[in-house]
Amino acid sequence: MKAISEDSLQFVARHWRHGLFSRKQAWRRFRNANSNPGISIYGADEPVRRVPVWGYALGAALAAVILGLFLFGSNARTVIPATAAVQSVVLPDGSQATLAPGATLSFRRHGFGSRDRSLRQTGQIYYAVARNEQLPFEITASEGFIRVLGTRFQVISDSTCTAVDVVDGRVRFSAGPAEDGLILSKGMHAELPAGAAAPVLNKPATPNPAAWATHSFIYDNAPLDEVLRELSAYFECTLGTDAPDRRLTGEFESGDLGEIISLIETALGIQIKTTR
Amino acid sequence: MDKTTDIKALFHHFYRPLCLYALHYLQDADAAEDVVQESFTSYWQIITDGATDGIGNPKSYLYSIVRNRCIDALRRAGRTGKRLRPEDLAGEISDEQAVERSEVEARLWEAVDRLPARRRELLLMSKRDGMTYDQIAVATGLSVNTVRNQISRALHALQADADRILKFVLTFPLLPLP
Numbered sequence: 001m002k003a004i005s006e007d008s009l010q011f012v013a014r015h016w017r018h019g020l021f022s023r024k025q026a027w028r029r030f031r032n033a034n035s036n037p038g039i040s041i042y043g044a045d046e047p048v049r050r051v052p053v054w055g056y057a058l059g060a061a062l063a064a065v066i067l068g069l070f071l072f073g074s075n076a077r078t079v080i081p082a083t084a085a086v087q088s089v090v091l092p093d094g095s096q097a098t099l100a101p102g103a104t105l106s107f108r109r110h111g112f113g114s115r116d117r118s119l120r121q122t123g124q125i126y127y128a129v130a131r132n133e134q135l136p137f138e139i140t141a142s143e144g145f146i147r148v149l150g151t152r153f154q155v156i157s158d159s160t161c162t163a164v165d166v167v168d169g170r171v172r173f174s175a176g177p178a179e180d181g182l183i184l185s186k187g188m189h190a191e192l193p194a195g196a197a198a199p200v201l202n203k204p205a206t207p208n209p210a211a212w213a214t215h216s217f218i219y220d221n222a223p224l225d226e227v228l229r230e231l232s233a234y235f236e237c238t239l240g241t242d243a244p245d246r247r248l249t250g251e252f253e254s255g256d257l258g259e260i261i262s263l264i265e266t267a268l269g270i271q272i273k274t275t276r
Numbered sequence: 277m278d279k280t281t282d283i284k285a286l287f288h289h290f291y292r293p294l295c296l297y298a299l300h301y302l303q304d305a306d307a308a309e310d311v312v313q314e315s316f317t318s319y320w321q322i323i324t325d326g327a328t329d330g331i332g333n334p335k336s337y338l339y340s341i342v343r344n345r346c347i348d349a350l351r352r353a354g355r356t357g358k359r360l361r362p363e364d365l366a367g368e369i370s371d372e373q374a375v376e377r378s379e380v381e382a383r384l385w386e387a388v389d390r391l392p393a394r395r396r397e398l399l400l401m402s403k404r405d406g407m408t409y410d411q412i413a414v415a416t417g418l419s420v421n422t423v424r425n426q427i428s429r430a431l432h433a434l435q436a437d438a439d440r441i442l443k444f445v446l447t448f449p450l451l452p453l454p
Contacts, residue, residue: 003435004380004384004431004434004435004438005380007364007365007366007377008364008377008380008381008384009384009403009434010365010403010404011299011300011364011365011377011381012296012381012384012385012388013388013399013400013403013404014365014403014404015299015305016385016388016400016404017305020305020309021291021292021295021296021305021309021382021385023287023288023291023292026287026291026309026312026313027284027287027288027291029313030287030313030316030317030320033313033317034317034320086415087415088397088401088415088416090393090394090397094393096397151306168304168305168306169304169305169306170306185304185306186304214405215405215406215407216405216406251365253405253406254406255406255408
């Protein structure tokens with residue numbers, strides 16, 4: 001049989017996230033948005049159930065009891081302690097967290113992934129969040145509160161500031177769960193200084209601030225000197241050129257620096273000098 | 277065939293391929309899902325307002341709604357000319373290629389969904405993050421042999437799924453035309 005094409009596999013791997021493109025959730029969204037009184041959109045296999053009003057009251061009372069039980073019940077937390085190396089963990093809901101050296105992460109031992117998806121973090125962490133529209137993924141950092149449905153982004157937090165960089169998808173960033181916030185999308189960067197009421201948008205320090213965790217570099221009409229500065233930092237060398245104003249659009253996987261450089265040189269018809 | 281079962285079958289069959297197709301244009305999964313939702317909504321409105329007796333080729337009709345909406349979205353983001361074309365990781369591809377690949381990739385996507393979590397994570401580290409087996413071994417604390425073995429099993433599972441689905445597609449026509 002025909003072999004799977006490497007291009008297709010890489011494309012799927014690049015974008016795959018747990019729960020993303022779920023037909024069940026998408027169909028529910030479509031059905032809710034298009035309930036047409038003329039023609040029932042509910043299939044025969046999905047009867048519309050009518051719950052009597054007292055049913056809702058009973059449900060609410062039950063929910064209150066359960067909520068009380070688990071609020072005052074187990075509060076044990078799983079803690080991912082800081083290490084000196086980059087570490088990658090898969091959370092109980094299928095999301096992935098990549099912790100930079102020194103970062104810590106904790107969540108409730110019971111209920112993470114079923115009752116909530118709330119995390120506390122310090123330091124710099126990159127997240128690839130499994131999509132789940134019923135359970136938003138929420139992070140409390142030293143300053144600031146981040147809520148998402150399913151996306152890839154990083155949070156950098158210390159005592160003076162919390163910053164968020166979005167690689168893919170949408171992220172809500174605010175000072176607290178009830179505060180007004182910013183909706184950030186792909187490529188956006190925002191910062192919340194300690195004590196501020198709301199985060200502010202800012203230009204990311206480099207085009208791919210999460211490259212340490214994603215190992216990929218994506219440039220969209222980026223100035224060449226910015227590109228070289230970023231690659232220099234990642235590969236721990238100094239890259240120079242006499243055409244810093246040229247602009248580059250392209251996508252590279254980390255791996256062989258020599259290969260990336262020769263690709264850029266050919267694409268732009270310039271020379272790049274490497275000093276170790 | 278009544279309209280309701282029709283739209284549900286269409287949605288079930290084409291939702292993922294259309295998402296992958298839109299992803300080749302937009303490179304953003306959430307934006308792709310939004311476009312596909314809007315496209316099904318406008319398809320549904322066309323069907324239900326009674327102006328037409330049915331659409332001859334729902335597949336090509338859906339693909340063209342999605343394509344137009346993707347191009348609109350890219351224009352709104354300030355793109356013009358060549359940068360309105362679909363792409364894969366290596367660069368521009370044709371619209372026909374994007375259609376063809378969207379179907380293969382939707383199946384591949386489902387096969388990745390079905391992999392055991394740990395094995396899938398190792399596969400993604402290799403294919404998504406471009407890490408070598410040695411780098412993955414260091415990052416996960418597994419031996420290089422385990423990493424190689426797990427990734428090779430994952431690839432076998434994907435290949436087996438691809439073969440099974442190819443046979444299925446060859447044996448059964450996609451959908452009866454209304």
